[in-house]
Amino acid sequence: MPSPLFADHPADRPPERDTVEALITQARRLRGGLDAVRRESSPDADVATADPQLRWQRALCDLAVHHLDDLGGHLDQLREGLPADCDELAGYDDGTAAHPELPAAPPESEPHESGSLLRRVGSAEWNLLTDEVSWSDELFAMFGRRPSDGPLTLDELPSLILAEDQERLATMVTDCLVDGRPIDGEFRVVRPDSDIRTVHMVGEPVLDADGSTACMWAVLRDVSELRRSQQAVRETGDSLQRQRQIAQTERRIAVELQEAVLPPWRDSLHFPQGGPAALDLAGRYLPSGTSALIGGDWYDALQLPDGKTLLSVGDLTGHGVAATSGMAMVLGALRGMAVTGQQPGPLLGFLNQLLDTTAQPALGSALCAHFDPATRRLEWAQAGHPAPLLFRGGTGRALDPPEGVLLGATTGASYAQCTEQLEPGDLLVFHTDGLVPRRTPTAGAAHEGAERLLALAPRFAVARSAQDSVRIVVEEFGSTEREDDACVLIARIGD
Template sequence: MPPHSFADRPAAQPPERGAVDALISQTRRLRGGVDAVRRDTASAEDDPRFRWQRALCDLAVHHLDDLGQQLGQLREGLPPDLVPADAAPDTVVPAPPAGAPSPAERGSLLSRVGSAEWNLLTDEVDWSDELFRIFGRTPEDGPLSLDELPSWLFAEDQGLLTAMVTDCLVDGKPIDGEFRIVRADGSVRTLHMMGEPVLDADGCTASMWAVLRDVSELRRSQRAVRETRDSLQRQRHIAQTERRLAVELQEAVLPPWRGSLRFPQGGQASLDLAAHYLPSGTGALIGGNWYDALHLPDGQTLLSVGDLTGHGVAATSGMAMLLGALRGMAVAGVAPGALMGWLNQLLDASAQPALGSALCCRYDSRSGALSWSQAGHSAPLLFRDGVGRPLPQPDGVLLGATSGASYGQAEEQLAPGDVLVLHTGGLAPSFSDPTGPDGDAAVQRLLALGPRLSAARSAQECVRIVAEEFGETDREDDACVMIARIDA
């Protein structure tokens, strides 16, 4: 049924078909582009960011489908069941173009829009076929009167419908609102109703005409957008909280000293130490990297760096456990090789399995001897007279990789003026093989700094040189570097 018009309303002119066809083509192209974006986000089911993006795409697709349907109806003219009975004999309803989908093929798109008129003078009710499908009724069931309609609504929505109908019939106000209905099969649909009073020649309300649109899928998409946005905000809040906890735990565990640390020991040389933590390129990933220096009861110095796999609180708490065990065994006098074996057993028996790389050194200032062991870690770099080289590496697999692993131990003699560089993986973006200097871009770049590091006057100046070299690198992971300078 076509909408009735007020007496003073000018007759509407049909739009030109070519202009509508152009709009339909543009809508189809845009719909195809949005659908392509939606397919690209379909593979990440567990990521709230992708779920939110996919929900937005679904919502946009529904809008574009509705727009395309409405433009199609505008192009095709009135459906047969809406052609006025008193239409001129030569009125022709345009047929759908060749190849256009039938209403059955378009399915829910056509069935989401229906119209109705309630005649107040004759109590007659006229529904379009689409409206019967929206309510899940057949024409044989008959349309619902204004008195029967509220019984199909949710109890909390009945008052809204009653108020809208009253305002329309009594005060002549247009109807614009939504309510939910429960169909005979138990399904719930959300309808958007827009209507207006139809006046007779005397200006009195003769009937009420309305268009009802099934917006259930549209509202579902909007709810999905809200829910995924809320989920994303919760995930972001959780991530921020976990990162803050990880940072606080890391700061509590790593040595509190900043700048240089000097151990004035009773031997031939003193040890000048400095270290630096380099965050990841985004700054969002807090891993299990550590550096540590500890003056031991026997007069030697413990130097260690390492990295536990993972990020966040789990990685930093695991790092704290591992570093605490390392310090305790070093204070008890356990040699680096045996110490690595115990750390491997500890990590292997941990309730939260993880892998870790580590480097542990004991330096004796009285003899200048350096004893060290490694577990899947890059060897220390020794710089002497402007030339750097990795120390020959003893055997050692990643901590937690295999039970009962044994770890070798190497010895090196250090001399005054030597610079020792210990670092974790992740300094450079292309970190590959931690056990082979030829495969590690970070090692090659560090070796190239040899002349500058040997010429530096303090360990802190050496760290500054390294930080300048790697500090602006777009790292995918965080890293630590510790430098020990042997002073006479």
């Protein structure tokens, strides 16, 4: 509400009506596009509540909505000040009313305060010469007062201000009246209904002919919803950052734990040392192409006291530290029981009992085998795991699997064993089921992975070592966009 004392100051030229109309049209179009983004950013309320990223995106959209709503209100005020020669110029309410070029915004985008945005912007003038005070009707509504109660003087105004904000308001008013500084600050108003509103006030001193302050005028805007939206953006952004830090920490721990447990092979490994039937071994872990978390896959080889070699691969369900620590527990138990002379079938039975009785039960698949270098015989058992692939003479086939259910699926499960007679030059490929994307159920994905491995038979036939064969597998599957990680263990039978 400009003071009459401003009459001596030249007024800026009012904006052209067409310019304001163009701005309103642009704002409405942007508002409609933002509503579409809001709906896409949080299609499911339950998902949005659980996902920090979606909560942050929704909070940003809500903040942008409040900014655009306020912009619509300001443009409306600007247009209402122009001469109107058609009815539609008087019909623009709060940035969400019908517009001839754009559809109305959906109900969810309405401001939280009741009434239009115009009623959230008020003005006041305090005349220091006559002690007169004038408030606009909008300001009475903002402060929760009836016009019949009358406006508050500058001395009375702090009675409605939150105690911790009163000093800030006093400083702004003093700087304006004494030093002639413009007002630009916020404070919180406690309404008679105990509702607390955040108000942004801008204003200036009006000077008389002697340069003394004659009155102070101000425009006050209720920015409560805007500040709540900004707070929501900060809180959800902080939550998202914490979640990312937690995820990074979990990944680092999982990687360190995995690296400490899985065999750190960089070249082929030979078990036992020397001998006509020594195994040439190589293994590789292939991380997921889509997930940042480490899974519970493992591969392992261990020379046993009786001269045999333990070969195993497996996969526990889940990702992150829980899956990796579970894998470390299972692999440690498997190694410990294997050195006592247990056969592959009973070994899997004990692992099943271990997973069935742990404090945090888990499911897993596994394959366990003993290779006897003296007889070149392979004894193996499986628990819901893909069978080994045997390559001989340039072709490959999957071994017929014995019966065995997933580890942890049922109490007291028993696991059968199979025996395979191997020959010099044979190549065995053990793998987990995450080699290919799971476009089909797990069994289908495992079958597709086996088929693609079998198709590599001609290349395996000319490979000079187990490590060269692993490189062939990595070339075939390393760039695949897998939803899960995987392991491969290759054993070549010595001549």
